[in-house]
Amino acid sequence: xxxxxxxxxxxxFSFFLFFISSITILVTVGIVYVLVVDAVRFFLHPEGGGFxxxxxxxxxxxxxxxxxxxxxxxxxxxxAGTFLIAGIxxxxxxxxxxxxxxxxxxxxxxxxxETVKPILDFLEAVPTVVYGYFALLFVTxxxxxxxTPLGLTVEGxxxxxxxxxxxxxxxxxxxxxxxxxxxxxxxxxxxASYALGASKLRTxxxxxxxxxxxxxxxxxxxxxxxAIGETMxxxxxxxxxxxxxxxxxxxxxxxxxxxxxxxxxxxxxxxxEYLSIFAAGLALFIITLVFNSLAVYVKSKVVGY
Amino acid sequence: xxxRELRLREELTNFNVDFYATGVKxxxxxxxxxxxxxxxxxxxxLFAIAIDLLIDGWSRIIDPKFYTSYPSRFPEEAGxxxxxxxxxxxxxxxxxxxLLLGIPTGIYLEEYGGKGKIARIIEANIxxxxxxxxxxxxxxxxxxxxxxxxxxxxxxxxGLTLGLLMLPVVVxxxxxxxxxxxxxxxxxxxALGATRWETLLHHILPYSAGGILxxxxxxxxxAIGETAxxxxxGALTFIAFLPPAPWExxxxxxxxPFTVLPIQMFNWVSRPQEEFHTNAAAAGFVLLVVAxxxxxxxxxxxxxxxxxxxW
Numbered sequence: 001x002x003x004x005x006x007x008x009x010x011x012x013f014s015f016f017l018f019f020i021s022s023i024t025i026l027v028t029v030g031i032v033y034v035l036v037v038d039a040v041r042f043f044l045h046p047e048g049g050g051f052x053x054x055x056x057x058x059x060x061x062x063x064x065x066x067x068x069x070x071x072x073x074x075x076x077x078x079x080a081g082t083f084l085i086a087g088i089x090x091x092x093x094x095x096x097x098x099x100x101x102x103x104x105x106x107x108x109x110x111x112x113x114e115t116v117k118p119i120l121d122f123l124e125a126v127p128t129v130v131y132g133y134f135a136l137l138f139v140t141x142x143x144x145x146x147x148t149p150l151g152l153t154v155e156g157x158x159x160x161x162x163x164x165x166x167x168x169x170x171x172x173x174x175x176x177x178x179x180x181x182x183x184x185x186x187x188x189x190x191x192a193s194y195a196l197g198a199s200k201l202r203t204x205x206x207x208x209x210x211x212x213x214x215x216x217x218x219x220x221x222x223x224x225x226x227a228i229g230e231t232m233x234x235x236x237x238x239x240x241x242x243x244x245x246x247x248x249x250x251x252x253x254x255x256x257x258x259x260x261x262x263x264x265x266x267x268x269x270x271x272x273e274y275l276s277i278f279a280a281g282l283a284l285f286i287i288t289l290v291f292n293s294l295a296v297y298v299k300s301k302v303v304g305y
Numbered sequence: 306x307x308x309r310e311l312r313l314r315e316e317l318t319n320f321n322v323d324f325y326a327t328g329v330k331x332x333x334x335x336x337x338x339x340x341x342x343x344x345x346x347x348x349x350x351l352f353a354i355a356i357d358l359l360i361d362g363w364s365r366i367i368d369p370k371f372y373t374s375y376p377s378r379f380p381e382e383a384g385x386x387x388x389x390x391x392x393x394x395x396x397x398x399x400x401x402x403x404l405l406l407g408i409p410t411g412i413y414l415e416e417y418g419g420k421g422k423i424a425r426i427i428e429a430n431i432x433x434x435x436x437x438x439x440x441x442x443x444x445x446x447x448x449x450x451x452x453x454x455x456x457x458x459x460x461x462x463x464g465l466t467l468g469l470l471m472l473p474v475v476v477x478x479x480x481x482x483x484x485x486x487x488x489x490x491x492x493x494x495x496a497l498g499a500t501r502w503e504t505l506l507h508h509i510l511p512y513s514a515g516g517i518l519x520x521x522x523x524x525x526x527x528a529i530g531e532t533a534x535x536x537x538x539g540a541l542t543f544i545a546f547l548p549p550a551p552w553e554x555x556x557x558x559x560x561x562p563f564t565v566l567p568i569q570m571f572n573w574v575s576r577p578q579e580e581f582h583t584n585a586a587a588a589g590f591v592l593l594v595v596a597x598x599x600x601x602x603x604x605x606x607x608x609x610x611x612x613x614x615x616w
Contacts, residue, residue, distance in 0.1 A: 021427050030449050034445055103337070225438075259533075
């Protein structure tokens, strides 16, 4: 091959690579385009009252029934359901995550760590629909067995069971990231603490954890974002009834659960119901984007040692 | 003296260093035990799920007809034939698209992009895509692939959607395995007169192939259980036929309606009859075993590669 041909091929090749990588930007553009355009069409739709009435109703009404004959389009019940379940999940994932991470990074022998870490990876590969099955047919009956004697009624569909299961689901993911943050703390900080007579436990929680705080917070923000966007567990075990409640024993519906419910039916393209899942999806996208961006921001503020 | 000061003095004189040190040690030991117990519980959680599915679905897992029957109204006759065949077709498409887009993007970012502005945008974009909830990909697929591109509720759409979902993992795997190759290899190739693309195709890619493969398998093991994005594009649950074989009618296969294992399982879980829950457990067990098997292969590959290439 002549040198000129080779050179030309080199240019062609690098252009090809550049072209393909630019396509990946189109994915984000496509997501934003389709969510924004169809959400705008939702707010302009006469069945929602048209702009700007629909937008006001979206934020002020307390019921969400775009698929009913009488259409209420307040996002609040879906937000309440979403944050209730994500909140329960974080109540499970935060304390357990820090416990697992501190144990693995500060206490466990390298051998234990090398065995446990791949199993945490394995847990991430468990399909979410399997977690949903587990929530509906294992955790909920268990909760009913425990809480009913205490005089509490646990509905067959409730927020508590999927919340707990999602917490356990994101635990490996967050614990793994928290552990990375803890291991990033330089050894001399620990040694200085030991030299002052501090115990291992005190060193872990008063020196290592505070030093790794930006990484830990970022890990939990990403975990929360996952819990908010989790779909199958809530679609299976939380119910299909959007209501403005903070009672974890009652059925609730999340944004993701609503999208699944509507998508399961037959959707005429451009109908009010069809457009409503894009409006809900846009809300979900913005919420998770805020959490993800916060995580990136917090992580960029790494404490200097 | 003030009572508070008195109390302090008394505490100090009674202070027993040995007792204090023992207390600290006990606390340390308690925490260590607690940590070990929790880690043990988290690890057994995986086995708990697997065993729960195995027990619930046992009667169908051991039934060979379960794997060779179409879905049915009668739970004891229903099977996962169309589901697992659909899963294979969809995953083949997903792997194809994720490789087609993921490897060039990884190479570009690692070898060509440098610290340029565009490369930084592409990089931020990829890490952002990794954190987008999967159901949003489903909305993208519904709004763009199904209705605007008119691909229909087909295997093509499903493969493309899951391929995009896998993309960030494949890009990161490509970049990491390329980064591990020392510069001396590149310089040796350049010194012998090879151009950039020759170096890439003859040296960089073959050396990083194992690492990329590992990443693809891990990404695929996550995508195979994805349910939400396929529900939004209208994956059907009652499919009593198989898509045409790709060597007979390739376009027909791409355009064929489909179902996949997780969708079939979701459908069975959502039914009130308990007999269907047995089917759901069996399908879930199959899905779990496949996903874990793929993960184990990736784990083994990674281990092998680490041993093989020592620069």
